[in-house]
Amino acid sequence: MHSTPEPIHGVSHTVRDAQNTRRFQLRMLAAALAYIVATAALRWRGSISWASPGLQWLLVGVAVLLALAALRAYLQMLRQADELQRRIHLEALGLGFAAGAVFALLYPLFELLGAPALGGRAIAVVMLLSWAAGSWLAARRFSGGA
Amino acid sequence: MKNRLRVLRAERDWSQADLAAKLGVSRQTVNAIETGRYDPSLPLAFTVARLFGLAIEQVFEPDD
Numbered sequence: 001m002h003s004t005p006e007p008i009h010g011v012s013h014t015v016r017d018a019q020n021t022r023r024f025q026l027r028m029l030a031a032a033l034a035y036i037v038a039t040a041a042l043r044w045r046g047s048i049s050w051a052s053p054g055l056q057w058l059l060v061g062v063a064v065l066l067a068l069a070a071l072r073a074y075l076q077m078l079r080q081a082d083e084l085q086r087r088i089h090l091e092a093l094g095l096g097f098a099a100g101a102v103f104a105l106l107y108p109l110f111e112l113l114g115a116p117a118l119g120g121r122a123i124a125v126v127m128l129l130s131w132a133a134g135s136w137l138a139a140r141r142f143s144g145g146a
Numbered sequence: 147m148k149n150r151l152r153v154l155r156a157e158r159d160w161s162q163a164d165l166a167a168k169l170g171v172s173r174q175t176v177n178a179i180e181t182g183r184y185d186p187s188l189p190l191a192f193t194v195a196r197l198f199g200l201a202i203e204q205v206f207e208p209d210d
């Protein structure tokens with residue numbers, strides 16, 4: 001049976017939710033750090049004498065593996081989540097996906113009007129920010145804040 | 147959907163956290179159900195009814 005531990009970011013969780021959330025956050029942090037290291041090493045590989053091709057491949061491989069581990073932890077968190085938490089995740093993912101799709105389709109129009117070209121990574125940033133905003137909004141709505 | 151969760155819980159002198167632990171959900175879920183912001187899934191509604199020893203329609207009823 002689950003109990004209710006201290007809230008995470010103002011939202012109460014079951015013990016299992018809290019454990020899964022922490023696992024996901026730790027893996028996400030590790031994946032983000034590996035991504036930063038791999039990006040830096042590849043970007044400045046000309047000026048880093050020790051960054052041999054083998055090491056570059058290793059850094060990218062580690063970043064990919066840690067990202068997959070974070071993805072796995074996220075799916076586990078979703079599947080085992082308390083049903084209200086799952087609903088909150090669904091609304092957040094829906095907002096993230098929809099905002100990313102709208103941005104991807106409409107921003108090129110602004111580029112034609114002279115706005116700077118942002119590239120594909122901007123879509124991921126919009127999705128991530130919308131996902132985070134969606135999580136906050138849904139949690140707030142179900143807890144009576146909105 | 148209306149429900150009598152708050153009344154039934156109060157009759158047993160349970161806190162929201164107590165009920166959440168018995169149901170295996172978060173306290174936020176119990177609060178959201180009690181305040182009508184969230185309608186539970188059918189399995190959770192049955193679990194709630196079983197916990198209080200009542201039929202599901204004695205705990206939950208439609209809005210109309």
